[in-house]
Amino acid sequence: xxxxxxxxxxxxxxxxxxxxxxxxxxxxxxxxxxxxxxxxxxxxxxxxxxxxxxxxxxxxxxxxxxxxxxxxxxxxxxxxxxxxxxxxxxxxxxxxxxxxxxxxxxxxxxxxxxxxxxxxxxxxxxxxxxxxxxxxxxxxxxxxxxxxxxxxxxxxxxxxxxxxxxxxxxxxxxxxxxxxxxxxx
Amino acid sequence: xxxxxxxxxxxxxxxxxxxxxxxxxxxxxxxxxxxxxxxxxxxxxxxxxxxxxxxxxxxxxxxxxxxxxxxxxxxxxxxxxxxxxxxxxxxxxxxxxxxxxxxxxxxxxxxxxxxxxxxxxxxxxxxxxxxxxxxxxxxxxxxxxxxxxxxxxxxxxxxxxxxxxxxxxxxxxxxxxxxxxxxxx
DNA sequence: CGTTTTTGTACATTATAACATACATGGAAA
DNA sequence: TTTCCATGTATGTTATAATGTACAAAAACG
Numbered sequence: 058x059x060x061x062x063x064x065x066x067x068x069x070x071x072x073x074x075x076x077x078x079x080x081x082x083x084x085x086x087x088x089x090x091x092x093x094x095x096x097x098x099x100x101x102x103x104x105x106x107x108x109x110x111x112x113x114x115x116x117x118x119x120x121x122x123x124x125x126x127x128x129x130x131x132x133x134x135x136x137x138x139x140x141x142x143x144x145x146x147x148x149x150x151x152x153x154x155x156x157x158x159x160x161x162x163x164x165x166x167x168x169x170x171x172x173x174x175x176x177x178x179x180x181x182x183x184x185x186x187x188x189x190x191x192x193x194x195x196x197x198x199x200x201x202x203x204x205x206x207x208x209x210x211x212x213x214x215x216x217x218x219x220x221x222x223x224x225x226x227x228x229x230x231x232x233x234x235x236x237x238x239x240x241x242x
Numbered sequence: 243x244x245x246x247x248x249x250x251x252x253x254x255x256x257x258x259x260x261x262x263x264x265x266x267x268x269x270x271x272x273x274x275x276x277x278x279x280x281x282x283x284x285x286x287x288x289x290x291x292x293x294x295x296x297x298x299x300x301x302x303x304x305x306x307x308x309x310x311x312x313x314x315x316x317x318x319x320x321x322x323x324x325x326x327x328x329x330x331x332x333x334x335x336x337x338x339x340x341x342x343x344x345x346x347x348x349x350x351x352x353x354x355x356x357x358x359x360x361x362x363x364x365x366x367x368x369x370x371x372x373x374x375x376x377x378x379x380x381x382x383x384x385x386x387x388x389x390x391x392x393x394x395x396x397x398x399x400x401x402x403x404x405x406x407x408x409x410x411x412x413x414x415x416x417x418x419x420x421x422x423x424x425x426x427x
Numbered sequence: 428c429g430t431t432t433t434t435g436t437a438c439a440t441t442a443t444a445a446c447a448t449a450c451a452t453g454g455a456a457a
Numbered sequence: 458t459t460t461c462c463a464t465g466t467a468t469g470t471t472a473t474a475a476t477g478t479a480c481a482a483a484a485a486c487g
Binding site: 079080081091092096099105 | 433434435436437443444
Binding site: 264265266276277280281284290 | 463464465466467473474
């Protein structure tokens with residue numbers, strides 16, 4: 058995932074070069090020193106919100122045009138490129154496929170739990186829902202003092218703003234797809 | 243016009259209190275110290291873009307929901323509340339009615355020029371257009387070595403990314419409405 | 428070509444964002 | 458009450474954003 062200040066860097070530089078403005082000219086228009094403009098463009102600085110505001114106003118462009126980088130229409134994500142999150146002595150693995158970003162209201166994970174493996178999750182922010190589909194194995198989910206056992210092909214949806222646990226209660230590796238959903242307030 | 247970091251302050255505090263989260267909890271969710279969260283909420287700090295990004299992601303809300311404060315449906319602007327911009331020894335006055343803001347692509351001024359008054363304008367950013375309607379008096383506008391004389395009821399539209407001048411060529415006070423328009427790229 | 432000007436970067440300094448720690452205040456529990 | 462715990466604020470320190478000046482390379486000019 059690209060860092061926000063690098064996105065800003067690209068957008069600002071692209072805009073400036075497109076308009077054929079010098080650093081000095083931008084400094085004059087925005088009231089931000091040309092040194093700082095240069096550092097921002099090179100990704101060497103994470104400007105404060107007031108600085109970004111000065112730039113957006115001085116250049117007469119929107120705040121978001123500086124921080125939104127156009128998503129490609131198609132995005133391929135290979136497992137080998139995914140950073141794995143493991144714990145319980147490596148007995149489960151979480152693969153973040155599509156992490157949260159700005160205005161998307163959900164994120165997508167895949168979770169593998171070895172036989173006997175156990176996963177305890179802290180409550181997510183209020184309102185969060187979890188949608189799970191089991192692909193392989195058997196999983197027992199405990200939430201709100203209720204226990205649900207799911208097998209391959211089963212699914213469940215629950216409010217995830219309370220503590221909850223996952224347990225591989227079957228005889229083989231369990232694999233599930235998990236969607237975390239954050240409803241708009 | 244409200245300062246950007248105060249808008250952020252309000253939005254963040256409103257969100258946190260609405261969700262009934264403590265500063266400490268927000269700090270834990272976002273990876274930003276609770277001291278900093280507190281200072282941001284009190285408007286005592288202009289956070290960097292990376293800090294805002296951490297907050298938006300940790301709270302699972304969009305970047306813009308933190309910086310956009312909802313415009314009221316109706317906005318009344320009285321002349322007495324407008325900050326006047328004068329020069330040429332006070333022989334002209336510029337009244338900024340609706341200044342540029344974020345995603346609006348234009349701003350609105352009224353300009354008064356006394357008899358004989360003269361106004362020289364630096365080029366605006368590339369692509370900028372000016373739309374002028376004359377209400378009273380006579381004005382001569384010079385742009386690109388061309389000269390246009392307008393009387394009450396006349397109007398003109400021109401590319402304002404080159405130097406241009408306004409001159410009250412009539413016998414009385416001249417008043418015009420001016421719109422500066424910044425086309426999207 | 429050499430000279431001048433324009434443009435972006437390096438450097439040194441100041442202002443302030445960000446953090447860790449300690450403190451004060453206001454309930455809840457006893 | 459008294460004690461305890463939770464929450465937000467004040468304080469001191471470090472990291473870094475922001476600026477002004479000086480410099481180097483490239484472009485424009487003769």
